[in-house]
Amino acid sequence: MKIIKSNAVKASNSVGMLRMLDFGFILCFTLALILIAGASNSTADLFSQQSHGTIYYTSLSPANLTQTLNTTPVFTFISYSTTNSTYSCALYIDGTLHDENSSVQNNTETTLTVNGTLAPGDHTWYINCTDASGTYSSGTRTIGIGGNFSRCAILVDSGTYYLNDSIINSSIPSCINITANNVVLDCQGNTIDGNETTSYGIVMSGIVISRDLEELTNITIRNCTVTGWGGRAIYLRNADGNTLENLVVESESYLATVIYLLHSDNNSLSNISLSNLSMSENGIKLEESDYNNLTDITIIGSKYGVNIYYSDHTILKNVKVINNTNYDIYYFTKVNFMDCHSQFINVTGTDNKPIVFFNSSVHIQNWNNNVSEIILCGADYSTIDNLTMNHTDKKNNGLILIATKYTNITNSVFANLYRGIYLGYNVYYPMYNKFANITVTDCDVGILLRYACSNTFENITIANITSYGIYIDYTSHNNVFDKITVKNSEGIYFYNNLNNNFTNLRAENNTYGIYIIRSNSNTITNSTILGNSKYGIYIDSSSSNYIYNNLLNNSVNINFTGTIYQNNWNTTKQLGTNIYTNYYT
Structure with a gap:
């Protein structure tokens, strides 16, 4: 999918106004080697040109080290002298004079040619221009023939x-x-x-x-x-x-x-x-690049083995991508682009197990650690039940749901992966996916939600996570989390989120219980947040969150930073069991 043709403007190697003072003489060269066989001038910016004496050269095209099949190239340049309006210039190749022009005009393109033909191999060349103040060389460059x-x-x-x-x-x-x-x-x-x-x-x-x-x-x-x-x-x-x-x-x-x-x-x-x-x-990496075929490819040990980014109709066949740090294959698109028409044929990942890709409804049941990675892209109305993914060779990969709606994931275990579950990029469209009875352990990130709206998580246990147990950013519109346990991780991270609901949450023995940054109108209720080493709840520049009927027992229960806005807490005593440590919200 071509999102935007953001072609970079070519950087110029111009070094600015030439300055050379010698008996009142200033000579500026703009040199170009133009080949008869229709060579492109677009190579001028690919090699940085150096100053030669007190003369600076710009717009060398093509640049030094040109290789051409043409045995009779022509050499074109533009020069300027403040001493003379007309002067002479000569072309030297391998130290031998080949052509000269005694009536070169200021700011006028001049062409010099080869005397005969050039033999195959490398040749050196330069231009000498002479006016009343002296002779000034362009500097030596190399051209290859053949x-x-x-x-x-x-x-x-x-x-x-x-x-x-x-x-x-x-x-x-x-x-x-x-x-x-x-x-x-x-x-x-x-x-x-x-x-x-x-x-x-x-x-x-x-x-x-x-x-x-x-x-x-x-x-x-x-x-x-x-x-x-x-x-x-x-x-x-x-x-x-x-x-x-x-x-x-x-x-x-x-x-x-x-x-x-x-x-x-x-x-x-x-x-x-x-x-x-x-x-x-x-x-x-394929970026905004469509209809590419990758066949008989082996990739070992990168951060991302193959990164398919806003690219559609990719065919991977007989591809082996193993032990890459994050994902053997990372696949990215959004629901408004739906670059989901790729094919994976005999693609093998870490643990020497298949990487599977689905772009239509699929039913997966009772898969017991028989795949390395699962990617659902536009695979609406899929079901996954009783799935186990547990790596032994490398803690990478996981389950990716990208631009996928109305899918149910139940009774499954995700262990020793990069991200247990990665759900995202429906932008602000509702997804209506449901996750129930899920265990995620010993991953880098437990569950990641990004631009993922209107999903339900119930009876989720997340433990022994290197980074965040649940990481949620740019996610809103009534994601529901009920009966969630997060232990031994960095905690639960909110960034730029709206209208998410947590009930019956247990955040225990993490770095942060819940870290809320620039997130508004979320609800956390009837939850236990205890034993977290830094803060129970950390709030940074967030407002209008409803945090009530929760038990907190941490070294620091609540911390505010950034801009402090109003959030909503219950502060009156409730009927029922006392909240110990005399702190409740």
């Missing part, structure tokens, strides 16, 4: 290219940048290796296909090993109809998305292995 290369490169012509040797420890932000369409890049088993660094404002990428507007690019990348990139090993942006095959990718860089497709449709990814991803955010 389809064979062994360094970082910009591939500017349609055709086939071969990487003949490995590239090791590169610090160039986009090592292989493919600006032409209808290209085949065959690495022949060689490695494209980065130096594992990230720079502020610069995303390091091994292989890049990026366009300003979405288009059919028809590029094949095959037989490559890509390692050591601090941002993305392979990045496709606005690039449709490409093939990535026979790839080995490793990344130990913090927060890297290893293979990232953004606004890119109808791509085929096959026979790809991703490993050593312990610091990576995503193995493969």
